[in-house]
Amino acid sequence: MAIRELKVCLLGDTGVGKSSIVCRFVQDHFDHNISPTIGASFLTKTVPSGNELHKFLIWDTAGQERFHSLAPMYYRGSAAAVIVYDITKLDSFQTLKKWVKELKEHGPEDIVVAIAGNKNDLGDIREVPMKEAKEFAESIAAIFIETSARNAVNVEELFQKISKQIPPLENPEVDSNDSFKLTRQPAPSTRRCC
């Protein structure tokens, strides 16, 4: 099966549980006091999808969202974006629109957008009605799901839904443009030079 690398970037206010969602998805682990972005450029997890393997490269904001200082490079080449809000914090839902706008401005055009209402385990102090969020997601043609990173609810499902929405690779030959990553070993060069 062919492995396809898909960059997914996370967005949303500080404290809504972006890192917890990644941590639950990748490590199946939850910690109250996490700051797992320390030292991790991005986290990876490979899941099967149809006759492909999707290797998600999940980029966290590394705290750069706190003072609204995300760099445009953060969005480059993303196949999908997950915008997270906290169902117990109305503010975090209201700023969702700002993140959508930011994504429209800086993100790739054909990006798959998913909206995740996190902390669904704290339903008793809910401030954001599910219906409202769902309607908003529909209005921007985004995936919508409520998750709980703490109780491992719907986290896998979130990424499965993203996987399904990723358009199949049309023609790998055409798609592969000749840009490359720098590596420690020289790229194989076909011609020898003087």
Place this chain on the structure above:
Amino acid sequence: MLGLDSFNIDSVVIHTISIFFSGVCLQSPCSLLFEPVTLQPCLPSEFDVVILGTGLAESVVAAAFSRVGQRVLHVDRRSYYAANWASFTFNGLLTWIQQHHEESQPEEAQDWSSLLEEGEELIYLSNSKSESDSISNVQVFSFTSEEEEEEEAPSPDPPSIAEEQTGGAEEDAVKENSETESADSKEDDTKEKSEATADGDDEEQASQTEGEEPEADQPTTSAAQSQSEPIKKKISYPQLLKEGRRFNIDLVSKLMYSRGSLVDLLIKSNVSRYAEFKNVTRILTYRHGKVQQVPCSRADVFASRQLSVVEKRKLMRFLTSCMEETEEQQAYNGRPYLEFLCDQQLGDNLQDFLLHSIAMVTEDTPTEEGLTSTRHFLRCLGRYGNTPFLFPVYGLGEIPQCFCRMCAVFGGIYCLRHSVNCLVMDKETNRCKAVIDSRGQRISCSHFVVEEGYVGADRKQMATPTRSLSRAVLITDGSILPSDSDQQVSMVTVPPIAAGCPAVKMVELCSSTMTCMPGTYLVHLTCQSVGSAYEDLSPVVTRMFHTPESHDQENCPSVLWCLYFNMADGSGLEAEGHNLPSNVYMCSGPDGGLGHEHAIKQAESIFQKILPEEDFCPPAPNPEDIIYDGDNTSSAMGGEEEEKEETEDKQEKEEKEDKQEEKEETEDKQEEEEKDGAGEMEKEEEQTLQTEE
């Protein structure tokens, strides 16, 4: 994509630690962890290093400190990253231009002395809105039509009339030009001006379209290949605006030497994983009024049609022999490289190629310097492609952002639209103890790194006279040398077109570099300033492109839009020795060199002065190697907050130890690898060189 890093380090254990945001904030009591952004949480009040400005050198310094566990605060008063190294969308660039036409607001000198303790003194920084010091002579010309969709050219006017009109346009342009110049001093609305420019060009545009023979005259090679429609549609100004986000227009124009210090650092630190690159596909030069390809790789030399067999042999022999230092070369030390080349009996063709396009030096450059840069060029060939150069996809502005991300990933805190107003200096020790930020918060730090633009001229020790760079940015509708592929990335050297004129470096980028919209090319011109950017560069533009000012250039690509400006040359500024506290370090802005050596060297030297024992940007762990060491106890609920605080210190200590170990291991490994790698490469090259003989 050519595979991910092959370099592995042992698995790294990262403990989950609580970040320093839980520290006490003195300014105003606010809960830090779950603060909605609208209320702007305050910053922690203590850091190891505070860095002001997000240019390349500052960003590398930030990444380096954060990587070895220093607490870094990185701020920039602008709303975007990378300062004068930034790249903009088309619309973003228009905003930037407008800002540089606006009168700078006189600074409100607030008195922060109430925040001082005994024995302290304030040093005010310069935070004026416009970077009038580093950017000047901004001039914009738009040669596109204002209409949304341009239909086929109407009634065919005779070309002669079109030319006359074009002549008139030249005057217009010149007039506007002088207007624009005066605009800097007068209060003048730029928006109006650029509109005026566009309006004025409206008619010219129409005539241009008519006058131009669509494609028919183009050298047959490829011109039509990419266009299915027979008549090329002119791109209109509204289209540029609409597709504006497809542009990533750099303020500086540089290339990355494939064996230069930036590429080495990107690889060493693993920051390279944040970006992708493209090869510069060809080296061109402008000779005798024509654009020619410079043969530089073995394949090029043999394929070249412009070189005779004798020339080919001579060139190969020269390139092989100059790799090693000989007594013959030493005899020319101190004498011009040109003289050395002359005496090699290479002929004018080869001599020009070698001097202007390979060594990229001037006629007066001494031989040893010319040889050094020739060797550097040759060493960089073949690592990634057939030219020595790489260019980052989405533009050079990505590079500082990549280093900033590395800093953030290791805990650095980022805050744009935020500045430092003044430094708190301890009079006795002459050290900066703290800074006062733009919101009046006192933040203590052990070191302060600042971009030169924030430091007033009275405190700087500058090399006099100050030098500056002339820059031009063009959006064109075709390549200056059409070929089989319309996706070439070209480095073009333009030797002085007349005595006293500067040599111009030009880079032509195609749309697959993600710096311009499909169907256009982005052309950057750079030279050391003699006059204003317009004076220095417009003669070259007029000769090589079709503009309303140029005559009989119908076969050249048309300029749709262009921008001229001057930028201060950062190469004359030292990091230390200024009238500043001893623990304050200054980073200079972009220099005129083609590579990034200056900024990287500066960043490394600042880092080593502050932390001489630490490794500079050791590799960040690979994502696959990170193992979370969470004791699963924490997944249970409640009642463990206290417990956590106790264990926190312990964990932090452990983590430090781990990091230390990890670093030592990776250092050794890396050194070995690097040695091996370098050795092999050199050998391989030598062999290839020798087999030729």
